[in-house]
Amino acid sequence: MELRHLESFAVLAEELHFGRAAARLQVSQSALSQQLQRLEAALGEQLVIRTSREVMLTDAGTELLEPALRVLAAADRAETAIRDLRSGLSGRLRVGSLGAGLNGPLPEVLTRFREAMPASIVELHHSGESADLERSLITGEFDAIIVRRLVDHRLITSRLIAQESFVVFLPTDHLLSTRDGVRLVDLAEENFVFWRRHLGTTFHDSIVDACRASGFEPSVTAYGDTLEAQLALVAAGYGVSLQAATNASVARDGVVMIPVLDGDVHFRLWMAYLETNRTPAMRALLRSAAPLLDALNDT
Incomplete structure (x- = not known):
């Protein structure tokens, strides 16, 4: 069974006229008849009854029409997908x-x-x-x-x-909450809210290394497994949370965000x-x- 034979059958089923179907397919009526005969031979069933006055689908032809149209539509989609892929429009x-x-x-x-x-x-x-x-x-x-x-x-x-800088989230009543910016050393005496290390090894270690470079070991008193969880702990007064500047726009009641001014401290992606x-x-x-x-x- 070939796609072109299915296409010829589908057009003939729509037109129910060999002349009009052949014209649409841009083939001769004899070529259309041959394609139909090959399809019928492949399926072992007569698909069309042709008299001097009309063309009719047999029961087998009626049964074939819908799946044939689905196959042709799928083939058209496949051809379009490959053409778009080749042209760089899809993938x-x-x-x-x-x-x-x-x-x-x-x-x-x-x-x-x-x-x-x-x-x-x-x-x-x-x-x-x-x-x-x-x-x-x-x-x-x-x-x-x-x-x-x-x-x-x-x-x-x-x-x-x-390459992005740090920000720190503080409770709104924190002594540093009204500043335009802080340095890491300003946070040396603070309690910190952290991620568990296994949830983000590199991120965790970047924060610890930055604190150590500023002369202190961060005192971690609470852990949150998401940013939202950490900010809830900050709002509750458990500590401060260092984050990448991409999170600066995150807002929560009871929490303020302050930029960290250490210009040599960055997160890298x-x-x-x-x-x-x-x-x-x-x-x-x-x-x-x-x-x-x-x-x-x-x-």
Whole structure:
């Protein structure tokens, strides 16, 4: 059974006239008859009754028409999908990211990507741990990942995509809450609300390292497994919470946000991808991220 035979049958079933059907298909009536005969031979059933006055579908022809139309529509969609893929308008992009990537550079990058490949399908997955994302990239589950560290693997390219400062969330009645900014050393005597380390090793260690570089070990008195949980603890007076500046717009009653002014303290985000990945979607993603990547990696 060939698609062109199904197409000829479907057009004939619609027109119920060999002359009009042949004209639509741009073939001769004899060629149309031959295609119909081949389809009937393949199925072992007569599909059409033709008299001198009319053309009618048999019961088998009536039964075939609906699935034939579905097959033809699916074939047309498949052809369109391949054509769009070849032209770079469609494809599938799978990205894994830490929460900081979702709040930071990814929306800007994906906006450009959508404009470049409007018919593409994007799968965006969140994970709290860079190591999990790295494993998924290596096994091919993701096309690209956003993580907090360079990926040490011979097949993977890592490029800096964001560099952001700290902010600190304080209770509204805190002595520092009216300041325009603080330095980390100003927080040396504070109690801190933290993530458990296994929920984000690199992020956790970045905060601890920054505090140590400012001359103190953070005193952790409470843990929250999400930003919302941590801010609830801050509002309740359990301590202060250091976060990346991408979270500066998060608002909660009982909490204020103050920028951390230490200019040499940053969170970094890296985009990592397999160097061998040359799909149209991956190439479009790299073009979409180029303004951020070029600005940070040329310095």
